[in-house]
Amino acid sequence: MPKLLVVDDEPIICHSFRRVFTDPAVEVVTAGSVAEGWARFERDRPDVVVLDLQLPDGSGLDLFERVRAADPRRPVVFITAHGTSDTAIEAMKRGAFDYLTKPLDLEQVSGLLGRAFDAARLMHEPAALPDDPAADRIVGRTPVVQEMCKLIGRLAPQDANVLILGESGTGKELVARALYQHSTRADRPFLAINCAALPDALVESELFGHERGAFTGADHRRVGRFEQCGDGTILLDEIGDMPLPAQAKILRLLQDQTFERVGGSQPIRTRVRVLAATNQDLEQLIAAGRFRGDLYYRLKVATVRVPPLRDRRADIPELAHHFLFRHARAAGRDVRDFSPEALDLLQRHDWPGNVRQLQNEVQMAVYQAAGQTVFPADLPSLGPAGGPFPPAPDVLAGALPTSRDAPPDLIGSIETYLRDGGNDVYARVMAVVERELLTRALRHTNGHQGQASELLGINRSTLRLKLRDLGILPPG
Template sequence: MPKLLVVDDEPIICHSFRRVFAAPDVEILTAGTIAEGWRRVEQDRPDVIVLDLQLPDGSGLDLFERIRTADPKRPVIFITAHGTTETTIEAMKHGAFDYLLKPLDLEQMSGVLGRAFEAARLMRESAALPDDPGGDRIIGRSPLMQEMCKQIGRIAPQDVNVLILGESGTGKELVARAIYSHSRRAARPFMALNCAAIPDALVESELFGHEQGAFTGADRKRIGKFEQCGDGTLLLDEIGDMPLAAQAKMLRVLQDQTFERLGGSQPIATHVRVLAATNQYLEQLIANGRFRNDLYYRLKVVTIHVPALRERKADIPELAHYFLFRYAREANRDLRGFAPETLDLLQRYDWPGNVRELQNCIQAAVYQTSGRTLLPADLPGLVDVPPAPPSPSTPDAPPAFDLTTTIESMLQDGGRDVHKRVIALVERELIARALRHTHGHQMQASELLGINRTTLRTKLRELGITLDKVVTDQGGE
């Protein structure tokens, strides 16, 4: 159970945290002095700490330094009634997660705590490669997954930028955490920023911070992720959604290892290792003027492609059993496994939502089944999945494709990202049929589809469409 420690000498503050933020899955601990707070840290090992700057037996900065020395990964949030003090700014520079002013805005505090617990989870729940004990495992013995894991093992110890590509739900964050966990920076912070989840106007502030008065509403100085992360690792998720203005500043950071806060003029050095992830085709974004070509090449010093689940169906039984026993433990259910026809059903489905969809499916089945063995009827969204059609990877054998039925099945299966999943299926079907129509001639297919050949080849790779040698009337490619 996650633990929150509040170190504040005001009883009303501690009471407010216990009353407002107490939950069945969060334990609230309190302390009123530095000495008591340190005892709590040593005995209870809280995941997140809220720390008052002024305490009866000294400055909260003293306790902060002891906490950082013992465990630099633990998120510490400062609260103070003394405005935007330079001491608090210094604390942020040295790795404090955030700071808030009293009287506390509970809604704002709730958001900060949510991000802090997520940061603690990312840093503490390390990702393990196959046959590596502990952590969230990257599961898969298929050749594609083994090659990916070998690549992670080779590049993790190297301080190079890595671009992680893959469809939604394939496990890009898990790959990023595996790189971090096996790197020389594993003892330093790991932070993540979802570029798609933040309004464009605030992305630069989140990354680089801002000075007081830098823009309307900037009533205090803010330290961004690059300063908070120190010499740790920063994951920029959904990098394709980063606005162009922030991309220009990112380019300078990667080139010069320096940046400036918004509204500031003082260069700030950084030694953060940058990992970037996206499910978009960056080459197409570059062609459309939505992504910088020079930033793209700075980010992709090393590129890791996370395969879609439909490309590694041999891994489905192992993944399914992993999720089954994981959620059976959580639900305190005595489940023994899958009926053979259930595993057959799982392997016949294409999983457009990838591993995340499989995970959601198994979790729902665990809570819904009344028996000890999962049957096809326990997977309501997949019961009517027809026998596997001919693979669309062969242009000579187009699959049967009922768009209406497919959409209805996705809406009923309880998964998310239906829009992206439908678009991926339609795109895969369209490209496969275009290639069949042109007898496998990629240049003609790209002209027919209205996309350039580089984009077509990228889509072939991302969508898992492979071509055998196809000889056309024009002699092929």
């Protein structure tokens, strides 16, 4: 059973974490001081530690150093009050997993600790999988992947900024993490920012911070990501979606290593290393007036191109088994292999969503499989011959289908999940439904994400995040 240790002298804070983890599958233990926290750590051996910086008998940093010395792979999340962000960043440089700011946002707490538990599990995996954390390992032996890894090895120790190009789902963030982990800044913060997920009006504030009164609602000074990161590494993911005014500030930062907060006039110096990634053709965006040519040429000095999965088909068996072992272990299911026919089906598919789509497909197959082997029938979304879904019906033509009109694969999935038991049946069924719904909505709108988001009643940023998570791309 996963165990969480919360070290904080405020009872309301400890109670907040118990509210987040009402599920008996996670055990929450608490302590109110450095001495008590160390005693509980030695006795309970928690998977994740949450630690307040200010404790009655000393600094949380002191306890952090003792925890790190005992087990450097144990994720530690700091809690910091307003005005102590510098100390929290120092903790990040020393190896803390992340930090939370008081007052606590329970939704943020839940998401962050979920990632921390995942990291703890991956970093303490049995030796059956490689020693490196599964989420941070590039899998593949084809020449194109090996050449890419050699280039990463040459670029990582340099302080040069790097542009990472590749289709959605190819593993651009994985390449960025490899560049970071093998750099001289590996002991300093790494922040990944999805530019496409930020509203245009908030991009500059998020990246560079703002002064009090800079705009309506700016009632206090905010430290931006670049300032927070110090001399660490920042990944600007989906940089092709960055608004032009923010691009101008990024260009100045790359040229002069300075920037200003929104509404400020005081230059702030930085030594941050910038990695940028995109799945778009930046030269086409330049021609359309949507991306600055001078920023593109500043970024492209060092470029890593991540190959699509269709160009490295020989890696598919190794990737599929890698994801099979990982998700079978996480789900507690004894699924060990693919039938030759299933592997052939995987290798013949075009994978428009690339490695991310393959991972999601294998994860679904883990739940579909009735025994220890995955068969073609356990890969229904690939179609009978590895092809696409059948044509989508016109969802505007009439009433919504009733449950008895549901696709047989969905009914079979529900029956399988209910038969297998567990406490996440709802989430697993919703994942299947969401994949089918978004795929058909995009097909219905001929791949137009704006029309699809309007049809679905969700904003475009939410749709894009879901498409990335599910490995779905618009047709064509």
